[in-house]
Amino acid sequence: MLFNAFLVTVVAGTAAASSCSKAQRAATSTTPTRVWETAYTATGAAAVAAAKATAKTRSPTSNVAGKVFDRYVSIWFENTNFEKARADPNFAAFAAQGILLDQFYAVTHPSQPNYIAAIAGDYFGMNHDDFTRADFNISTVIDLLDTRQISWGLYQEDMPFSGFEGMAWVNQRNGRNDYVRKHDPAVIFDKNAHYEDRLAQIKNLSMTDTAASQFHRDLAADALPQWMFITPNMTSDAHDTDVTTAGRWLKSFLGPLMSDKKFMKNTLVLVTFDENEVYSDRNKIFSVLLGDAVPDALKGTTDSAYYNHYSELATVEANWDLPTLGRWDVGANVYGFAAAKMGAPSPRAWAASENFSRHYFNASYAGAFYKKGKGNAQFPAPNLALDGYNGRPVLEEVKKTWAGSKAPT
Structure with a gap:
């Protein structure tokens, strides 16, 4: 197993790179010298410029073989009903190159709870897009990946600098919304934001200035991680525009990568949406699997x-034989084309006695993040009884953290 760290420190807008050999983990246990959870929350132009001058950027790499794919890339768009996305010529063209998942559903509304669900296995009752911090005792897929030293990174279009934690960042020329925290799931969790080295792996992507885009720098240096979460900005993702704009962005971004040997290395790409547009409809979303792993x-x-x-979580866990979070990830269906090779159960159908058509997935259950304070304000404990389910243990750190907890599961 090879795990190299391609370290980039951004100083006054310039990048100085150094390469480290041998097995070096992502240094996620580094003792903080400051309160990193709130170090980069300021959104004023002067404060952002000052932070950008010293913020660290890290690009660890690894080569851990998976059972079906060796790289996983998730690209998220916004607020579009399934049929509208499928009718767009660009999204349709990508569907023709992969596997269309025509019964893929979001888990609730609005945006933010869907993003955090995808990496934490729960949305903790969230029913809003407000500034949120999840407690340090909540683990995510990043903790799972670190158990096998699998490199990871998030790329956020037009994020002002690596590790930015502010609520939003607008385009400084035209005032349009660019980056928003609610679409950046890793930074929401204190377990990630607590460490400078983890913040340094939440990075910028730019389609208008690729020379300053950390994604394109990592691509050119062959330093892309094995697990990636990519979020277009608020114009590119259809949130402030439409599916036509999103489709054009996808074509311009992903099209060239489909034949790029530095990107396509037994790679599985999921193109998906956070939620549908019409909240009264069933929350079905367009999703397609692409890449040379298909x-x-x-x-x-x-x-x-x-x-x-x-x-997403269930498939990544099964592919790299990772532990689970002991939450909704444990029972979720693994993508069908890969399940058998991963030793995972085939996708299960709903029980005949259950009327699936009655499930709309368009409202949040009560919980710690429920805005009106409805229900139990505690974070639910992971279900430790699921340890060993399907032959996969719950993450050891999760078991130790939550042992003896009286919080509801």
């Missing part, structure tokens, strides 16, 4: 099994 015989096909945002 068998040629399955390209242009449709998988009609039930999936949701927790399926």
